[in-house]
Amino acid sequence: MKLDPRHLEILAAIVDSGGLTEGAQAIGRAQPSVSRTVAMLEARIGAPLFDKNKRPLVPTELCLSLAGEGRRILAAGNTASAIVATFRTGHRGMVRIGGTPVFMDGVISTLIAEFQQNHPQVRIEQSYGYVPELMHQLVAGRLDVAICPTNPAALPQGFQFVPVLPGRNVIACGSHHPLLRKGPLRLADIAPYPWIAPPASSPLYEDMRHILRDIGVNDTRISFSGGTLASMTAILSNSDALTVLPYSVVFMARRQRVLAALSIRIGHPERMLGILTGDAEAANPTVRRFRRFIETEFGNLSRVIQQHEQNTVWRD
Amino acid sequence: MKLDPRHLEILAAIVDSGGLTEGAQAIGRAQPSVSRTVAMLEARIGAPLFDKNKRPLVPTELCLSLAGEGRRILAAGNTASAIVATFRTGHRGMVRIGGTPVFMDGVISTLIAEFQQNHPQVRIEQSYGYVPELMHQLVAGRLDVAICPTNPAALPQGFQFVPVLPGRNVIACGSHHPLLRKGPLRLADIAPYPWIAPPASSPLYEDMRHILRDIGVNDTRISFSGGTLASMTAILSNSDALTVLPYSVVFMARRQRVLAALSIRIGHPERMLGILTGDAEAANPTVRRFRRFIETEFGNLSRVIQQHEQNTVWRD
DNA sequence: AAGCTTCATAACATAGAGTTATCTTATTTT
DNA sequence: AAAATAAGATAACTCTATGTTATGAAGCTT
Known part of the structure; x- marks a missing residue:
């Protein structure tokens, strides 16, 4: 019965x-x-x-x-x-987040760890991709949040974008690089060193090309390409290679004292790092909560970076 | 929510x-x-x-x-x-059973133990009482089954009675009683011994009075009264006292070899031991199952007792 | 015995679950 | 790639169960 x-x-x-x-x-x-x-x-x-x-x-x-x-x-x-x-209330559920590889590894993963300390029941599913692919995944509903560099002026229909950091880059090197001990840097100082190239489809690859052209380096020697941030960091800290990385990534790595930025002013792309979503209203509470968290954390990070920048002398 | x-x-x-x-x-x-x-x-x-x-x-x-x-x-x-x-299916529940004290202690409790081996989830709530009280409890619905001596011919309205054993009594004594070693018993043999009396409200009390009158004992010496079967058994087996007990009680105790019956034929009351209930249809499955068990077990017991009686020589 | 509390019953409105028939769509098959 | 298949979604309707308030009946208390 x-x-x-x-x-x-x-x-x-x-x-x-x-x-x-x-x-x-x-x-x-x-x-x-x-x-x-x-x-x-x-x-x-x-x-x-x-x-x-x-x-x-x-x-x-x-x-x-x-x-x-x-x-x-x-x-x-x-x-x-x-x-x-x-x-x-957003204390349980799943957030599917995607972003450009270097930025995800260098900045976002740390924020995720922090978020999960207060939200142990929330599962984060992370994936990597560049902007076109991320947009496609957002439209298809296979991604809740994308974190990537975007030009807010050229935002397609149906997307929401909250900028959080200027897309500022630096020339990065290992923390024991000989150039860090020199005074004002000139083209001739930089020219001899090999470079690590980001993947060709990465925005950073274009950035690197522009920077190298701006500072006058013509015959670049690419010693390594195709690796993730972990590989790049390992190679940078064990060689004299240089590369282009978002400043925020180098900034976040300052604690580990393995990466450093050359004190040389370079041009910045017309992009903002930010949070890209499809229809923000349709998101579930967990995704909304995660987005709010990322936004405020980036706000803090942005302030700290600005303070830090004011204390650093950038040379031409 | x-x-x-x-x-x-x-x-x-x-x-x-x-x-x-x-x-x-x-x-x-x-x-x-x-x-x-x-x-x-x-x-x-x-x-x-x-x-x-x-x-x-x-x-x-x-x-x-x-x-x-x-x-x-x-x-x-x-x-x-x-x-x-x-x-x-009657494998779980409660059965409230009442009956006359000596019979409950001497016969029914053993059957209950047997029943519970196959029905561990059934709880038995036992109580003692004589016929008028038992009937009252049945009517009030505070008792499911009563087991007691009853004259089936004088059964009041609203009760069902299933007789299971003749209300046959014996003169009981301890298993080492000197009379057990004698041949044919006569009044003079019995007269000297003290008696244990059942409570005055017990049917056994009347039975004892009739028996004593029948066999001609006039000045009975009552050495003990008011105890339950356990007390009576202890006293019988440690003294030369006699008493009147249902034959089935003495029969059930034969295994322990502490009680015995004198081989003297005595008159039997016009009563049957049986199962008394109110409205049998209203009973729950557990009670019905218990009743069926008691009836069949009594059927077996009755047959065994009859066989045993045939092998025993009763003397006048 | 009167009063109070608590459970039972009545009568009616409504939400939800049950049904079958049919439509839509994702996946498999050829 | 189109057709076939299988599985979920909808629709329309019935009926059971739950919810309600009002009221009756029965224990228990004082």
């Missing part, structure tokens, strides 16, 4: 609160409703659940057994409600 | 059986029903439970969490069903 779990809940409530009226109140119903439910249950089971004509309602053995199961059902229902609640 | 436990059950069924159609089948509903239920749930929670437009239905993280609770609810519901099933 299949029993309605709600009936078992009611039994548990009645037994635990010691009366029909109280039980009804406990479960949020009117007294006649539970009275009738009990009567129906008794008729269906074919056995009394309470001793009739006794005023402090006395449950049957059978009733007590069933109430035990009802208690479990109530407990499961409560935790289910709690699950929904945490989900609705 | 309060969720309907049945919805969580459905979620669990869908997730576990891997599809809407199969889930519906698993839980015994039609496919459109669960489809609609899922849609309603999603609307209420405000979040998708399954990835839309994917054909092997892919549950959301949230859905998986909720399905976990649903699984618990299903489990609780199943054990609840099992509880009801065992109850309905």
Whole structure:
């Protein structure tokens, strides 16, 4: 015989609160409703659940057994409600985030770790991609948030973009690079060193080409290409190679003291790093919460970087 | 947010059986029903439970969490069903049984032990009483079964009585009583010994008076009265006292070799030991099962006693 | 015995679950 | 690539169960 779990809940409530009226109140119903439910249950089971004509309602053995199961059902229902609640407040769920590889590895992953300290139930699914691919994934609904450099002026329809950092680059090197110990740098100083090239489809690749042209380096020697930030960092810190990286990436790595930026002013692209989303309204609470977190954290980071920049002498 | 436990059950069924159609089948509903239920749930929670437009239905993280609770609810519901099933077959529940003290202690308690070996979930609530009180308790519904001596010819309205044993008594003594070693007994042999008297309200008390009158003992010396069977047995086996006990009680005690019956034929009351109930139809399955057990066990006992009697020479 | 509290019953409105038939769409097959 | 297949979504309708308020009946208390 299949029993309605709600009936078992009611039994548990009645037994635990010691009366029909109280039980009804406990479960949020009117007294006649539970009275009738009990009567129906008794008729269906074919056995009394309470001793009739006794005023402090006395449950049957059978009733007590069933109430035990009802208690479990109530407990499961409560935790289910709690699950929904945490989900609705954004404390549970999944965020699918994508971004350009170097920036994700160098900046975002640290922020994610911080976010998860306060949101252990939120699962982050990270993927890498460049802007066209990211946009495609956003449109297809396979990505909740993209973090990438974008020119806000040329934003296509159907996207929302919140800029968080200027897309400023630096010439990066290992922290023991000989050029760091020199005074004002000139073209002749830089020219001898080999370069690490980002993937050709990366925005950084274009940036590097522009920079090299601007400072007059013509015959670039590419010693390494195709690696992620981890590989680039390893090679930079164990060689005299140079590369172009977002300033924020070098800034975040300052703690580890493996990367450094050459004190030479270079041109900046017309891009902003920011948070790109499709329809921001349709996002679930977890995604919204994550976005808010990223935005405020970037706000802080932006301020710190600006302060740091003012304390640094940039030379031409 | 309060969720309907049945919805969580459905979620669990869908997730576990891997599809809407199969889930519906698993839980015994039609496919459109669960489809609609899922849609309603999603609307209420405000979040998708399954990835839309994917054909092997892919549950959301949230859905998986909720399905976990649903699984618990299903489990609780199943054990609840099992509880009801065992109850309905009489393998669970409570039987309130009352009877005359000596007979309950000497015969019924042994049968109860046997019954409970096959019915560990059945609780027996035993009480003592004499016939008028037992009838009153039956009428008041505070007793399911009474086991007592009754004259079937004088049965009041509203009672059912199933006779199981003739109300035959014997003169009982300790197993080392000197009279047991004598040949044919005469009045003069019995006269010197003291007697143990049952309580005055007990049927046995009247029986004893009749027997003593029949065999011609006039000045009875009562050495003990008011005890239960345990006390009587202890005293009988440690003294030369005599008493009147139902033959079945002495018979059941034969294994312990502490009680014996004098080989002297005495008159028997016009009573039958039997099972007295109020309205037999209204009884729950457990009570019915217990009654059936008692009846068949008494049937066996009755046969064994009769065989035993035939092998015993009763002397006048 | 009167009064109070608590459960039972009645009557009616409504939401949800059940059904079958049919449409839409994702995936598989040829 | 188009057709076939399988599975989920919708629609329309019935019926059960729940919810409501008002009121009756029955224990328990004082």
